Amino acid sequence: xxxxxxxxxxxxxxxxxxxxxxxxxxxxxxxxxxxxxxxxxxxxxxxxxxxxxxxxxxxxxxxxxxxxxxxxxxxxxxxxxxxxxxxxxxxxxxxxxxxxxxxxxxxxx
Amino acid sequence: xxxxxxxxxxxxxxxxxxxxxxxxxxxxxxxxxxxxxxxxxxxxxxxxxxxxxxxxxxxxxxxxxxxxxxxxxxxxxxxxxxxxxxxxxxxxxxxxxxxxxxxxxxxxx
DNA sequence: TCAATATTTCATTAATATTTGAAATATGGA
DNA sequence: TCCATATTTCAAATATTAATGAAATATTGA
Numbered sequence: 001x002x003x004x005x006x007x008x009x010x011x012x013x014x015x016x017x018x019x020x021x022x023x024x025x026x027x028x029x030x031x032x033x034x035x036x037x038x039x040x041x042x043x044x045x046x047x048x049x050x051x052x053x054x055x056x057x058x059x060x061x062x063x064x065x066x067x068x069x070x071x072x073x074x075x076x077x078x079x080x081x082x083x084x085x086x087x088x089x090x091x092x093x094x095x096x097x098x099x100x101x102x103x104x105x106x107x108x109x
Numbered sequence: 110x111x112x113x114x115x116x117x118x119x120x121x122x123x124x125x126x127x128x129x130x131x132x133x134x135x136x137x138x139x140x141x142x143x144x145x146x147x148x149x150x151x152x153x154x155x156x157x158x159x160x161x162x163x164x165x166x167x168x169x170x171x172x173x174x175x176x177x178x179x180x181x182x183x184x185x186x187x188x189x190x191x192x193x194x195x196x197x198x199x200x201x202x203x204x205x206x207x208x209x210x211x212x213x214x215x216x217x218x
Numbered sequence: 219t220c221a222a223t224a225t226t227t228c229a230t231t232a233a234t235a236t237t238t239g240a241a242a243t244a245t246g247g248a
Numbered sequence: 249t250c251c252a253t254a255t256t257t258c259a260a261a262t263a264t265t266a267a268t269g270a271a272a273t274a275t276t277g278a
Contacts, residue, residue, distance in 0.1 A: 006128075007124075007125060010119050010122050010123035013123075019200065022201075036253090036255080045238075045239085048238080069245040069254055071254080081207040084193060084201075087192070088207075091132050092184075092189055148225095154267085154269085156270095160266075160267085163226090178224050178225085179224065180224080
């Protein structure tokens with residue numbers, strides 16, 4: 001992933017509400033959650049949420065699809081993985097201490 | 110690492126110059142680099158650099174020490190690892206796709 | 219002590235991001 | 249069609265962050 005996209009993603013995640021949105025959506029996988037439920041869960045206004053969702057979507061961290069009158073948002077795990085890979089490999093060149101980490105299925109040097 | 114510290118770190122890294130500072134410092138390990146050399150390498154003004162360095166230091170991503178008339182900055186790899194671990198485990202619950210990733214030495218499920 | 223170097227601090231300005239609430243748009247059901 | 253629901257858009261007000269350059273501080277060496 002190119003640095004400019006990583007930068008956008010970091011900026012998108014560097015906000016309380018938005019990081020919560022990601023945390024809420026990741027475990028739901030591709031099913032995602034509609035805007036209304038996200039707003040209710042996180043107790044934010046509809047318009048405020050819409051603003052934050054669009055930041056995340058523009059950064060490429062979320063996808064959205066329309067289903068009847070709802071708009072469903074889902075985390076893009078490949079994008080998230082791209083950001084993490086960048087931090088680990090291209091930014092920190094394996095120098096970060098992630099020994100406490102439980103990896104899903106990564107190659108080990 | 111607590112979410113509020115992760116948030117600070119993400120905000121600190123979500124800036125072009127600051128991400129470059131981290132990328133420059135990580136490979137130098139604890140030796141670090143003095144402010145002047147960082148400024149020269151990245152072609153930023155001394156005062157501008159000072160501003161960015163303090164953001165990174167306040168976020169806990171850098172340490173600084175004084176050596177004669179220089180101030181030497183070094184990346185805090187444990188802090189970087191903490192951010193990455195958070196994204197991988199507490200935020201994304203192992204759901205991120207990091208299969209392209211080469212991990213230094215992490216446990217694999 | 220004086221001058222040079224290294225870095226930070228400060229005030230100012232400029233640029234961006236966020237919040238808020240009202241209005242607009244779109245969809246589905248009675 | 250009309251109404252209720254779901255979501256986005258927009259403009260205005262605030263708040264936060266960043267860039268700039270001059271001045272302050274500290275350290276070393278002549």
